[in-house]
Amino acid sequence: MKAYVLLMLILGFCPIMAQQPAEKSVSVEMGEKDLAINQPFVVSVVVRNSTSRPSVQFPELPGLEKRSASATSTTNVVNGKTVLIQTISQQYFAKQEGKNVLLPFEVTVDGTKVKSEGTTLTFNKVEGGAISTENSGEAEEIISSAEDLAAGSIFLSVKVSKPIVYVREGFSVRLALYVAKSAPVEMEFYQLDVQLQNILKKLRPATCWEENVGIEEIVQREVTVGNKKFTEYQMYQSVFFPITLQSVSFPAVKLDMLLLKTLPDGQKKKEVESFYSRPVRVLVKPLPSHPRKDQIAVGNYQLGEKLTRDKVYSGESLRYEFTIKGDGNIATITPPEMAKSMAFDFYPPDVSQTVQRSYEKVSGEKTFGYNIVARQKGNFTLGRFFQWIYFDPVRAKYDTLRSSRTVEVTGENLRASALSGEGADPVYGNIDELDTNVRYIDYQEIIRNLTNAVVLILLGAMVWIFRK
Known part of the structure; x- marks a missing residue:
């Protein structure tokens, strides 16, 4: 009798499970492995059936330097069902030519480690002896102002890509700490998570639509400006689209760092030192006259x-x-x-x-x-x-x-x-006749909740049968 009841429960349980949404799947994919020295090796995390953007942390890979990252979301409707695929990619550039053997590594996705197989990369010399210029112009633009360079060997910078934009035109914002290679100090970040939360509250204007990559880690790289070498610690970057004609202001923000100083007697002491960025403002101008300029x-x-x-x-x-x-x-x-x-x-x-x-x-x-x-x-x-x-x-x-x-x-x-x-x-044609006061009923959500309730009842029944 128990076997018969159990079989009936399983037969009833299977079609219900078939109605459940597909589970989220995560995979790590690698790009081309035979590259020129100025081409990036790309590691991508592909997340399927996830409505929220995952938090991803890519590892440091020996012999490679992290550079730019990107996030791509693809939404398709297939047979009436919406399929969402999110891909987060990290670029790595080689420090020298030759072969680079990568051992198996892990990428952290929403706190879970996802394993990837190892591989062998080959970075070839570029014809004509050209060297990588990736992001060199970008670095010059970001820290080329006299005010920043005059700030000393260590400074905090908030930079925008455009000082004037049209309403709904995008511009990027970057927060980074720059430390000169010649700076005679040792330092480390101090309560960075708490500090960043407070800083980003000030740097995210309410009058803008924000799009960002969503990678929650510090990207470190070397840049050269004015014959002076810096280490850049990029902490945040996003693209904003102003939705009103109000100018976008980014106030001065503060970052506390732990500095390790050497005392006269030779002992070392840690002290907290504050670094401040300069305020930045982006002017927003209206579109030229047009009957539909507010919707275009x-x-x-x-x-x-x-x-x-x-x-x-x-x-x-x-x-x-x-x-x-x-x-x-x-x-x-x-x-x-x-x-x-x-x-x-x-x-x-x-x-x-x-x-x-x-x-x-x-x-x-x-x-x-x-x-x-x-x-x-x-x-x-x-x-x-x-x-x-x-x-x-x-x-x-x-x-x-x-x-x-x-x-x-x-x-x-x-x-x-x-x-x-x-x-x-x-x-x-009949849009003007629609009653917008009618309350929207999400039948799909109701069916999903009822399905989950039935599943719990069936599981409880199975447990009760086996305990008798």
Whole structure:
């Protein structure tokens, strides 16, 4: 009897488990292993089925120096289900040419160590004897101001990539401590986690949309400015997009360090010494006059298109993808404007996006996939129906991404369908009639909670049966 009941419980338990969301999976992947000396070896953490960005700490690898990192999130809709993949990548540059044998290492993801196999890297000499210039211009820009260099051999710096931006245009902010190689001191960080929490509260303006890599560790590297060598300890960097016309101010912040000083009698003593950054301000200017300037995206964008077929009979369907790609706040991009049409039925689009966050900019692409049904014969340029306006801050002008594809429809004209209606916008035609006061009910969340409750009941029943 017990076996029969247990079998029934298992049979009931299996379909319930099948309805559970896929478990989060984490893997470590490595990039190319045969490289030129000025090319980075890339280690990536790939996290699937996670709605929150993981906290990742990459190890120090012998013979290699950490440099830039990036975080990419890809969202796709597959068979009605949203699939999210997050990839966090760390670049490592070789200190010298030749072979580098890496033993197995571990990457910490949300406090859990994930193992990676060892490998052998080969770094080859660049033709012509060129040396790596990776980030050299970046270093010059960050600590080239006379005020910083005059601050001495140790200074705290808050730098912005642009002093003036348009509203919704991105700019990067970096917090770093610089210690000259010639500085006759020994020092170490003092209660850094607590200090950083207080510092970042001051450096994260409420009037900006923030995008950052999310790697919670100090990146150390050597830089040369004005024939003087420094060690840079990068503690924070992010990209901000101002959403109001209010100027963005970053106040002076303080960092306490433990300095090891040598007393006259030869003994050493630890003392806390404070270092201060200078306040920084970014001016935000409005966009030029335009009827929709408060909704238009700002950035550098290009158009990508895909069309399943360009010849159809009336009543047949086709699929069209309108992809916006480039540099800017990809996550906030809205669908292209849809002109009213009696020639086609346009169904609401599926949306997928890939956002890459680096230490200097945010880039990626966003795709709107439309299912279209032809209703009238003729030759139609999709540019009549799909166009997307944006503002290019480099050229300081508005531009429009417009489809260049053409569809030929043959056959008899169809009567207006109930979906779109004659002369109506099929997607947004009834939006004014929607009642926004109706409370939204998340049925998926309710079903998930009920499923979890049933699972707990079944587990309890199994325990009770075996104890009898």
